[in-house]
Amino acid sequence: MTPPRFRHKALEEVATRTPRVVETPSAKISEYFGTNVFNEDAMRMFLIEDAYYAVRQAIQHGSRIERKLADQVASGMKEWAATKGATHYTHWFQPLTGTSAEKHDAFFEPIGNGRSIERFDGSMLVQQEPDASSFPNGGIRNTFEARGYTAWDPSSPAFIIGRTLCIPTIFISYTGDALDYKMPLLRAIRAVDEAATAVCQYFDKEVTKVTCTLGWEQEYFLIDEALYYARPDIMMTGRALFGHIPAKGQQLEDHYFGSIPDRAMAFMRDFETESLKLGIPVKTRHNEVAPNQFECAPVFEELNLAVDHNMLLMDVMEKVARKHHFRVLFHEKPYAGVNGSGKHNNWSLSTNTGKNLLRPAKTPKENMLFLAFFVNTIKAIHSHADVLRASIASANNDHRLGANEAPPAIISVFIGDYLTKLLNGLEENIKGAMSPESKTELKLDIGRIPSVMLDNTDRNRTSPFAFTGNKFEFRAVGSSANCAAAMTVLNTIVAYQLKVFKTTVDKLIDKGVKKDEAVLRVIRDLIVESKAIRFEGNGYGDEWKVEAAERGLSNIADTPRALDVWGRKETKELFAAMGVLSGVELAARHEIELHSYVLKIQIEGRVCGDLAQNHIVPTAISYQNRLLENVRGLREVFGAEKAKKTAATQVKLIEEISEHISGIMTLVDEMTEARKKANALQDTRAKAIAYCDQVKPYFDRIRYHSDKLESMVDDELWPLPKMRELMFTR
Ligand code: ADP
Numbered sequence: 001m002t003p004p005r006f007r008h009k010a011l012e013e014v015a016t017r018t019p020r021v022v023e024t025p026s027a028k029i030s031e032y033f034g035t036n037v038f039n040e041d042a043m044r045m046f047l048i049e050d051a052y053y054a055v056r057q058a059i060q061h062g063s064r065i066e067r068k069l070a071d072q073v074a075s076g077m078k079e080w081a082a083t084k085g086a087t088h089y090t091h092w093f094q095p096l097t098g099t100s101a102e103k104h105d106a107f108f109e110p111i112g113n114g115r116s117i118e119r120f121d122g123s124m125l126v127q128q129e130p131d132a133s134s135f136p137n138g139g140i141r142n143t144f145e146a147r148g149y150t151a152w153d154p155s156s157p158a159f160i161i162g163r164t165l166c167i168p169t170i171f172i173s174y175t176g177d178a179l180d181y182k183m184p185l186l187r188a189i190r191a192v193d194e195a196a197t198a199v200c201q202y203f204d205k206e207v208t209k210v211t212c213t214l215g216w217e218q219e220y221f222l223i224d225e226a227l228y229y230a231r232p233d234i235m236m237t238g239r240a241l242f243g244h245i246p247a248k249g250q251q252l253e254d255h256y257f258g259s260i261p262d263r264a265m266a267f268m269r270d271f272e273t274e275s276l277k278l279g280i281p282v283k284t285r286h287n288e289v290a291p292n293q294f295e296c297a298p299v300f301e302e303l304n305l306a307v308d309h310n311m312l313l314m315d316v317m318e319k320v321a322r323k324h325h326f327r328v329l330f331h332e333k334p335y336a337g338v339n340g341s342g343k344h345n346n347w348s349l350s351t352n353t354g355k356n357l358l359r360p361a362k363t364p365k366e367n368m369l370f371l372a373f374f375v376n377t378i379k380a381i382h383s384h385a386d387v388l389r390a391s392i393a394s395a396n397n398d399h400r401l402g403a404n405e406a407p408p409a410i411i412s413v414f415i416g417d418y419l420t421k422l423l424n425g426l427e428e429n430i431k432g433a434m435s436p437e438s439k440t441e442l443k444l445d446i447g448r449i450p451s452v453m454l455d456n457t458d459r460n461r462t463s464p465f466a467f468t469g470n471k472f473e474f475r476a477v478g479s480s481a482n483c484a485a486a487m488t489v490l491n492t493i494v495a496y497q498l499k500v501f502k503t504t505v506d507k508l509i510d511k512g513v514k515k516d517e518a519v520l521r522v523i524r525d526l527i528v529e530s531k532a533i534r535f536e537g538n539g540y541g542d543e544w545k546v547e548a549a550e551r552g553l554s555n556i557a558d559t560p561r562a563l564d565v566w567g568r569k570e571t572k573e574l575f576a577a578m579g580v581l582s583g584v585e586l587a588a589r590h591e592i593e594l595h596s597y598v599l600k601i602q603i604e605g606r607v608c609g610d611l612a613q614n615h616i617v618p619t620a621i622s623y624q625n626r627l628l629e630n631v632r633g634l635r636e637v638f639g640a641e642k643a644k645k646t647a648a649t650q651v652k653l654i655e656e657i658s659e660h661i662s663g664i665m666t667l668v669d670e671m672t673e674a675r676k677k678a679n680a681l682q683d684t685r686a687k688a689i690a691y692c693d694q695v696k697p698y699f700d701r702i703r704y705h706s707d708k709l710e711s712m713v714d715d716e717l718w719p720l721p722k723m724r725e726l727m728f729t730r
């Protein structure tokens with residue numbers, strides 16, 4: 001048998017791969033879950049009682065830990081870390097670059113006379129000064145005060161990766177301004193706790209704390225390392241800037257229903273094991289819609305922890321993927337023409353009494369609570385849709401939102417048939433002063449809300465923000481994003497709305513309206529006011545764009561314009577009122593996000609130009625030369641006159657190739673000019689808009705010519721692995 005021939009040597013490499021053998025520490029996950037975490041069990045074992053309770057208090061009530069106790073916590077942590085073989089420690093934080101950051105220090109410390117000790121005390125645990133000048137700060141820190149510091153977040157437990165003890169921290173400037181994602185998130189969590197607890201108190205005095213919960217679903221693509229290296233565009237930008245879309249895309253959806261390919265499965269088992277040791281409760285894994293696209297989801301957790309776990313998971317996945325000769329693509333849209341990747345954020349609120357506030361219950365009283373939170377959330381989205389939109393804006397996500405298979409850039413809320421009817425009914429029935437009978441009937445209605453709606457809410461997959469029975473699912477979040485950005489905004493706007501709600505209800509009560517009736521009346525008003533944001537239809541359809549415009553909903557298609565909302569007066573007031581972001585911090589974030597948009601498009605522009613000129617055009621010319629050779633040969637054999645006919649196809653092809661080559665060359669030159677013009681702009685927003693409107697449109701135009709050439713040039717010559725090879729090779 002002759003061995004198979006491969007068009008591209010990367011494909012040959014892929015064909016020889018075998019799944020890596022993965023050993024799990026034990027058949028029972030419970031035996032190794034959390035073994036690399038300084039969790040409850042470890043704390044009990046390694047902390048003296050006072051230190052243990054101080055940490056518990058800090059976790060539950062955000063109280064400060066005294067220096068002396070911090071020393072004891074540090075010492076216990078060090079002991080524990082030593083049993084795990086850790087030699088170093090690091091403050092682990094989430095700067096606004098989008099990934100997590102760390103700087104390792106050894107426990108080891110020389111003490112003279114050739115002797116040394118292992119040292120780790122409270123001050124090292126509580127605070128560190130990383131060289132912060134290379135992290136984005138949006139102008140908060142000027143050059144002579146370029147320092148920032150990291151500070152321990154005891155509410156997220158320390159963990160070990162390799163031989164390093166990692167301590168989750170916030171990252172702030174010396175002036176106390178947030179330079180990261182975690183600090184504002186913690187502030188938003190506190191704001192929601194305060195506002196939600198106050199509302200709960202209307203109905204249940206035992207509620208003294210409300211916690212946000214998040215269950216994220218992480219989508220991603222896998223690509224073989226050899227293919228990755230053979231595609232400079234994917235390597236540099238995370239997405240394919242070129243490539244003819246294959247005849248078979250995802251239409252058959254055979255991947256979605258199919259079994260997980262062996263190599264991918266081995267990778268999943270491996271990264272899941274590592275994640276489980278880190279206490280990340282990963283539970284489900286499956287294929288996603290597009291070829292070579294997958295998803296991983298954990299059991300939901302407290303929001304701050306869930307965010308840390310997601311950042312950690314992405315990191316673990318990237319590391320483990322290398323061992324399997326894979327790369328993980330977290331990009332929101334690696335391949336045009338098939339589904340992109342998102343990170344659905346399932347969000348809810350739960351009380352210290354163990355109640356999920358977004359789960360309908362059995363009694364009218366409990367359901368009043370449900371309704372209050374349900375309707376206030378909808379109203380919060382209605383009032384602040386643009387802020388929520390901005391929280392998910394990024395150069396990558398622009399390719400996904402509003403594309404066929406992803407939620408549109410229009411923010412709307414889906415709640416399903418049953419609740420739509422219920423809200424419409426409440427709107428009709430609650431009017432002015434209510435008769436005792438109508439009150440009773442209303443109570444009955446409210447008492448009847450089924451607590452399991454999961455099966456009868458026809459699941460509208462096209463909605464960006466959907467109620468799914470006992471939680472809301474924010475689906476527009478991008479797969480590469482830090483969930484904290486979206487969650488900070490969601491919790492801030494909900495906290496704000498709950499505060500407004502409470503004030504309004506209190507006013508009615510002060511006027512002598514009974515509590516239940518006051519609550520119901522305000523709920524009714526909110527139902528009416530927020531009606532425009534509720535949409536049950538097909539969010540992917542063009543009709544929705546028209547209707548949404550009529551309803552006055554925004555549809556902001558690109559990032560630079562979506563970010564404008566950070567500069568609005570009302571936004572500043574909102575974030576200041578909730579104590580989440582100051583005006584300075586908001587402005588800094590705006591600047592950083594615009595800047596990162598510019599960088600992304602700038603890099604894509606460069607890679608696009610380089611690849612077109614250095615890979616694609618030369619290949620097209622080689623092939624064209626072959627054709628010319630061929631035509632010359634035909635002329636020699638048949639004579640010029642007869643060859644006119646015999647060589648006609650080749651001549652036509654030569655012409656077409658020339659057109660596409662010159663198309664590319666002209667467009668690349670024009671794009672370079674557009675980049676120069678954009679670069680000359682001083683104002684970051686103007687620059688971002690220029691990159692968006694003047695530079696970015698060239699990518700698809702250049703791609704068009706390249707993709708045409710790809711379909712003309714001899715397969716053997718084409719230098720880049722093709723889209724079908726990227727998507728269907730496993
Ligand atoms: P599916 O949508 O796949 O049918 P579920 O409805 O059980 O499955 O949950 C989807 C995701 O929602 C899971 O990641 C889960 O952790 C999360 N989730 C479930 N309940 C909550 C909650 N109360 N708060 C936050 N996330 C939740």
Ligand code: MG
Nearest residue numbers: 217344346473
């Ligand atoms: Mg989902």
